[in-house]
Amino acid sequence: xxxxxxxxxxxxxxxxxxxxxxxxxxxxxxxxxxxxxxxxxxxxxxxxxxxxxxxxxxxxxxxxxxxxxxxxxxxxxxxxxxxxxxxxxxxxxxxxxxxxxxxxxxxxxxxxxxxxxxxxxxxxxxxxxxxxxxxxxxxxxxxxxxxxxxxxxxxxxxxxxxxxxxxxxxxxxxxxxxxxxxxxxxxxxxxxxxxxxxxxxxxxxxxxxxxxxxxxxxxxxxxxxxxxxxxxxxxxxxxxx
Amino acid sequence: xxxxxxxxxxxxxxxxxxxxxxxxxxxxxxxxxxxxxxxxxxxxxxxxxxxxxxxxxxxxxxxxxxxxxxxxxxxxxxxxxxxxxxxxxxxxxxxxxxxxxxxxxxxxxxxxxxxxxxxxxxxxxxxxxxxxxxxxxxxxxxxxxxxxxxxxxxxxxxxxxxxxxxxxxxxxxxxxxxxxxxxxxxxxxxxxxxxxxxxxxxxxxxxxxxxxxxxxxxxxxxxxxxxxxxxxxxxxxxxxxxxxxxxxxxxxxxxxxxxxxxxxxxxxxxxxxxxxxxxxxxxxxxxxxxxxxxxxxxxxxxxxxxxxxxxxxxxxxxxxxxxxxxxxxxxxxxxxxxxxxxxxxxxxxxxxxxxxxxxxxxxxxxxxxxxxxxxxxxxxxxxxxxxxxxxxxxxxxxxxxxxxxxxxxxxxxxxxxxxxxxxxxxxxxx
Ligand SMILES: [Zn+2]
Numbered sequence: 151x152x153x154x155x156x157x158x159x160x161x162x163x164x165x166x167x168x169x170x171x172x173x174x175x176x177x178x179x180x181x182x183x184x185x186x187x188x189x190x191x192x193x194x195x196x197x198x199x200x201x202x203x204x205x206x207x208x209x210x211x212x213x214x215x216x217x218x219x220x221x222x223x224x225x226x227x228x229x230x231x232x233x234x235x236x237x238x239x240x241x242x243x244x245x246x247x248x249x250x251x252x253x254x255x256x257x258x259x260x261x262x263x264x265x266x267x268x269x270x271x272x273x274x275x276x277x278x279x280x281x282x283x284x285x286x287x288x289x290x291x292x293x294x295x296x297x298x299x300x301x302x303x304x305x306x307x308x309x310x311x312x313x314x315x316x317x318x319x320x321x322x323x324x325x326x327x328x329x330x331x332x333x334x335x336x337x338x339x340x341x342x343x344x345x346x347x348x349x350x351x352x353x354x355x356x357x358x359x360x361x362x363x364x365x366x367x368x369x370x371x372x373x374x375x376x377x378x379x380x381x382x383x384x385x386x387x388x389x390x391x
Numbered sequence: 392x393x394x395x396x397x398x399x400x401x402x403x404x405x406x407x408x409x410x411x412x413x414x415x416x417x418x419x420x421x422x423x424x425x426x427x428x429x430x431x432x433x434x435x436x437x438x439x440x441x442x443x444x445x446x447x448x449x450x451x452x453x454x455x456x457x458x459x460x461x462x463x464x465x466x467x468x469x470x471x472x473x474x475x476x477x478x479x480x481x482x483x484x485x486x487x488x489x490x491x492x493x494x495x496x497x498x499x500x501x502x503x504x505x506x507x508x509x510x511x512x513x514x515x516x517x518x519x520x521x522x523x524x525x526x527x528x529x530x531x532x533x534x535x536x537x538x539x540x541x542x543x544x545x546x547x548x549x550x551x552x553x554x555x556x557x558x559x560x561x562x563x564x565x566x567x568x569x570x571x572x573x574x575x576x577x578x579x580x581x582x583x584x585x586x587x588x589x590x591x592x593x594x595x596x597x598x599x600x601x602x603x604x605x606x607x608x609x610x611x612x613x614x615x616x617x618x619x620x621x622x623x624x625x626x627x628x629x630x631x632x633x634x635x636x637x638x639x640x641x642x643x644x645x646x647x648x649x650x651x652x653x654x655x656x657x658x659x660x661x662x663x664x665x666x667x668x669x670x671x672x673x674x675x676x677x678x679x680x681x682x683x684x685x686x687x688x689x690x691x692x693x694x695x696x697x698x699x700x701x702x703x704x705x706x707x708x709x710x711x712x713x714x715x716x717x718x719x720x721x722x723x724x725x726x727x728x729x730x731x732x733x734x735x736x737x738x739x740x741x742x743x744x745x746x747x748x749x750x751x752x753x754x755x756x757x758x759x760x761x762x763x764x765x766x767x768x769x770x771x772x773x774x775x776x777x778x779x780x781x782x783x784x785x786x787x788x789x790x791x792x793x794x795x796x797x798x799x800x801x802x803x804x805x806x807x808x809x810x811x812x813x814x815x816x817x818x819x820x821x
Contacts, residue, residue: 168732170735171762193601194594
């Protein structure tokens with residue numbers, strides 16, 4: 151495969167926290183490996199295609215979140231794409247709508263898309279805001295500690311042994327008490343880490359890419375590698391000092 | 392207003408606050424408003440209400456351009472009123488309380504309050520003061536871990552204005568979230584002040600559907616649409632009904648013509664002569680150190696402050712021909728702890744310039760610039776970064792504390808010891 155399609159899902163609804171950067175990072179890291187990349191902004195008008203290779207959904211506000219869930223439940227483009235071999239990353243509000251249920255702007259439960267076996271409730275305590283560090287699940291291989299920034303009121307409960315993306319080393323992640331973050335199910339990844347998460351964790355990005363295209367050559371750009379390394383170490387040291 | 396309205400307890404509280412401010416300024420450990428304002432409110436919680444009695448007031452709020460629009464407005468009205476206003480940037484309760492504590496009741500005649508107000512505090516402050524006019528500029532993503540979401544803010548403003556029919560509103564009709572907040576008010580003066588950054592305005596605040604933007608405005612299928620403007624901006628002209636006013640400012644950028652149009656809208660509601668208002672505004676060349684050019688180590692440096700993606704779109708307009716750009720990004724509380732928003736800024740616009748990434752979060756910026764294919768260096772200290780530029784003309788763009796730190800460094804007043812005293816003080820009074 152040399153041509154790939156990267157789909158940014160509803161950046162007009164779920165694009166509030168810089169998460170659109172994930173699509174840019176995936177696209178560039180593919181291009182640097184010689185892939186011919188089409189980066190598509192799937193917005194309200196165009197709708198979401200089901201023939202993409204990589205899908206990225208970001209965080210956003212309650213109203214637009216509920217609207218995105220409605221649209222994605224109707225045509226099921228994400229389920230179609232996943233079953234034909236695509237990979238999916240969903241962050242924060244985007245992660246919540248991939249569960250069985252989440253809360254609408256009226257705080258009533260809404261049906262999610264059901265890709266992850268989890269439900270999101272409202273937490274009556276303080277909002278989870280701050281640096282988040284996550285020890286990755288074994289499935290992720292050798293990606294190292296993950297770093298990001300969380301900012302959410304909802305808490306997500308994994309059901310029936312659903313697999314978290316990792317164990318929280320600092321911060322809150324899905325829920326106060328359970329100390330895990332996100333979810334992973336095959337080629338679908340969910341997390342509360344903004345940053346955007348792939349800019350903060352290029353190894354996680356490469357793992358995500360390899361889910362679709364197989365093993366990858368290292369990137370031949372020492373300046374880019376150094377920039378990532380500086381940021382990664384600074385963020386880890388900032389929290390663990 | 393007679394001094395007797397101020398009781399002994401309030402007089403004591405303002406005296407203590409003024410003394411605190413004097414100490415803060417003498418030691419040069421802060422702007423001299425926030426901390427004394429906290430002291431004042433702790434001793435006398437009703438200070439804002441009691442100190443603003445019989446002071447008709449204009450409040451200006453929005454995500455961007457509050458400080459500049461407030462400064463333009465002050466200048467435009469200063470020929471007709473004795474103005475009481477904020478100490479720059481102190482736009483939350485404590486800052487406004489302290490600004491009022493500096494009010495000299497006895498010297499005032501025909502006084503008017505003109506205050507910029509943080510988005511989250513507009514209703515709280517607006518209810519406590521004798522608010523006559525509120526100007527609403529724009530709403531977009533900004534420091535999301537501090538102020539909450541834009542839609543929520545728009546809804547809160549709407550509830551407040553709906554319950555305050557006597558307040559006149561001057562509002563930007565190009566921003567759907569502003570229109571949603573303002574349209575419940577019986578008398579709105581709509582100003583076509585523009586909206587560069589549309590990403591937060593694409594889904595309709597009424598129905599959740601998609602808002603369609605075109606050259607002539609915006610509209611949603613539910614019927615929610617751009618109101619007909621009362622005040623239009625056409626290049627360097629501001630058009631009011633039949634009257635066209637030439638606006639030739641000393642401040643750079645088209646965005647400042649729009650800010651001046653809002654100030655003229657406010658002036659018209661107060662029956663101030665618009666030609667003299669424009670003359671006064673056109674003489675301004677800086678606002679609290681912003682926009683002006685300073686000499687640093689042989690470079691001519693224009694200082695700009697920008698703290699979010701919408702603000703950055705205006706920066707690209709103002710960088711102009713400067714060959715070198717230094718960007719300073721911090722993540723103190725006042726900046727927002729999370730600089731993820733850097734990915735919402737189209738930094739690709741800086742390709743071809745000499746770019747230096749500076750500030751505490753220079754590494755976040757550096758990764759962002761790599762993915763925008765912008766060649767750059769990283770030099771965390773902003774002054775060193777400016778000195779290292781090859782180009783003679785440099786634009787420095789900082790977010791909030793990065794900009795303030797550079798200004799202090801230029802004043803020669805930066806001192807690690809005093810900084811730690813300030814941080815300790817902030818911790819005690821938080
Ligand atoms: Zn609508």
